[in-house]
Amino acid sequence: xxxxxxxxxxxxxxxxxxxxxxxxxxxxxxxxxxxxxxxxxxxxxxxxxxxxxxxxxxxxxxxxxxxxxxxxxxxxxxxxxxxxxxxxxxxxxxxxxxxxxxxxxxxxxxxxxxxxxxxxxxxxxxxxxxxxxxxxxxxxxxxxxxxxxxxxxxxxxxxxxxxxxxxxxxxxxxxxxxxxxxxxxxxxxxxxxxxxxxxxxxxxxxxxxxxxxxxxxxxxxxxxxxxxxxxxxxxxxxxxxxxxxxxxxxxxxxxxxxxxxxxxxxxxxxxxxxxxxxxxxxxxxxxxxxxxxxxxxxxxxxxxxxxxxxxxxxxxxxxxxxxxxxxxxxxxxxxxxxxxxx
Numbered sequence: 001x002x003x004x005x006x007x008x009x010x011x012x013x014x015x016x017x018x019x020x021x022x023x024x025x026x027x028x029x030x031x032x033x034x035x036x037x038x039x040x041x042x043x044x045x046x047x048x049x050x051x052x053x054x055x056x057x058x059x060x061x062x063x064x065x066x067x068x069x070x071x072x073x074x075x076x077x078x079x080x081x082x083x084x085x086x087x088x089x090x091x092x093x094x095x096x097x098x099x100x101x102x103x104x105x106x107x108x109x110x111x112x113x114x115x116x117x118x119x120x121x122x123x124x125x126x127x128x129x130x131x132x133x134x135x136x137x138x139x140x141x142x143x144x145x146x147x148x149x150x151x152x153x154x155x156x157x158x159x160x161x162x163x164x165x166x167x168x169x170x171x172x173x174x175x176x177x178x179x180x181x182x183x184x185x186x187x188x189x190x191x192x193x194x195x196x197x198x199x200x201x202x203x204x205x206x207x208x209x210x211x212x213x214x215x216x217x218x219x220x221x222x223x224x225x226x227x228x229x230x231x232x233x234x235x236x237x238x239x240x241x242x243x244x245x246x247x248x249x250x251x252x253x254x255x256x257x258x259x260x261x262x263x264x265x266x267x268x269x270x271x272x273x274x275x276x277x278x279x280x281x282x283x284x285x286x287x288x289x290x291x292x293x294x295x296x297x298x299x300x301x302x303x304x305x306x307x308x309x310x311x312x313x314x315x316x317x318x319x320x321x322x323x324x325x326x327x328x329x330x331x332x333x334x335x336x337x338x339x340x341x342x
Contacts, residue, residue, distance in 0.1 A: 004028050004307060007054070007066065009083060010074030011035035011044040013169050014097070017290070018074055018124070019048045021297040027304055031066050034059055063090055070095060070307075072124075076172065077101050084110050088117035095122045095303050099182055100320060104328050111317035122303050122313045123320040127187035128194040129298035131286040132264050136255055137195060139282065144272060145257030148196050151231040153188055155251030158240030160210055160217045179215030180206065181330045184250075185235060189330075190315075190323040192223055192231040195255065198322070199223045199231075202329040203339045209238035221330055241266060248288065268293055 008019065008030055022028050032052035035041035041053045054062045063071075063086060070093040073083050077099040087094050094114065100107040100123060114121035127133070140148065160166060166173035173179060181189075181204070193199065206219035218236035225231065235251070243266035253264040260274035262282070270282035286293035299315070306313050329340040 002027075004069045004304060005031050005066075006070045006072055007032045007034065007063070007068045008050075008072040008074060009034045009059070010072075010097075011037065011040040012074065012076075015044065015074040017296040018072060018300065019044060019050075020290075021300045022072070023048055024297060025301060025304055027308070028300075030072075031068055032062065034062070060086060063087075063092065068092055070303075073097060074124075081106055081110050081113070084113050084121075088113050088119055091117065091119060093120040093307065095124050095300070097124045098186060098320070100317075100324065104321075104324050107321060107324050111321060114317055120307065120313070121317045122299075122306075123315045123317060124299060125187070125190050125315045125320060125323070126292060126295040126299045128191050128314075129295040129302070130249070130292045131284060131294060131298070132249065132253075132268055132270055133191055133194065134298070135270060135282060135284040136262050136264070139262060139272065140195065140255070140257070144259070145255065145261055145274070146259030147257055148225070148227060148229040149256040149258065150229055150254075151192060151195060152254045152256075153231075153233045153235065153251050154253075155184075155188075155233070155235035156239045156241040157184075157237040157246050157250070159246075160213070160237035161239070162210075163212050165210055165213055165217075173215075174213045176213075176215045178331065179213065180217050180219050180235060180237060181221070181327055182215070184237065185219070185221065185233060185330065186323060186327050187250075188233050188235070189221075189223070189326040190320070192225075192233075193323060193326075196225045196227065196229050196231060198226050199326060199342055200226050201339050201341050202326060202333050204330040204333040205337075206330070206334040209236065216334075219330075219334070223326070243267070245288075247291075248293070250292075 032054050033045050034054035036056050045053050071087045073096040201224040204221045206216040221233040223231040255262045263271045268286045273279035333340045
């Protein structure tokens with residue numbers, strides 16, 4: 001397979017997981033890193049052996065000179081449209097972090113930009129690539145729990161109750177006018193679609209527990225699938241979970257079906273209990289040393305494999321717009337106290 005040459009734009013907190021994952025994919029060569037904060041960009045380049053550090057102001061001529069195959073966009077949402085436009089103009093393929101943009105309308109514009117240019121565009125939505133969800137999907141497809149009845153998520157992060165909440169890791173969270181659903185709940189909404197199919201209606205109640213931040217940090221969402229199944233997200237970044245690492249699985253999950261259920265614990269272990277039988281452990285691979293059990297590597301591996309074979313991406317821009325529509329429905333439902341039809 002030919003080497004894919006990329007440029008990564010962004011060097012914030014989460015980018016470390018993406019740089020690390022690229023370093024373990026032999027078919028990929030990262031040519032350069034670009035970030036507004038040059039000290040952070042230089043530190044990232046040194047850590048991961050990336051040969052060039054680009055000035056933000058010199059990005060356009062650098063793209064013309066280096067001619068990368070793809071851009072990995074790891075910057076805040078408000079920058080994405082500009083960067084996708086630069087790539088689209090030059091026929092450079094894109095893998096772009098979520099949130100895709102601050103609004104649904106701008107997200108749609110980004111997807112249209114990519115489509116009109118003919119570039120390949122993947123949204124870096126890594127939640128569904130967490131190994132426990134891939135295993136649950138495999139078990140469901142194999143009939144382990146029969147027809148889906150419900151998905152229940154209990155998320156308690158405990159990283160948002162402090163007066164300086166989020167400052168050490170992602171300080172911009174404090175200023176997001178929309179936080180819990182826009183930044184975190186979107187992952188679960190997309191995973192609900194991955195496991196259960198399309199969603200017909202949404203009802204949500206959202207709260208702000210910490211008065212020192214701008215957006216909501218707790219909430220409950222009830223999603224009704226077209227199949228008749230239901231998903232429930234009960235989430236809070238304010239209250240704490242009693243576990244070693246709440247950021248590993250981001251909560252406990254139970255998936256019920258007509259023949260039994262599967263549960264995810266906070267350490268990533270999976271349990272299958274068929275009706276009338278003893279519960280058993282499901283053996284599968286997940287990697288505690290990596291974020292989300294290795295999900296960042298999994299989605300980037302998927303990008304590389306699809307680029308090589310021409311296969312369709314799982315998280316295309318068009319598909320991800322369906323997930324963003326669910327995010328908008330959550331906020332609309334909370335504002336009106338009504339069930340919202342999708």
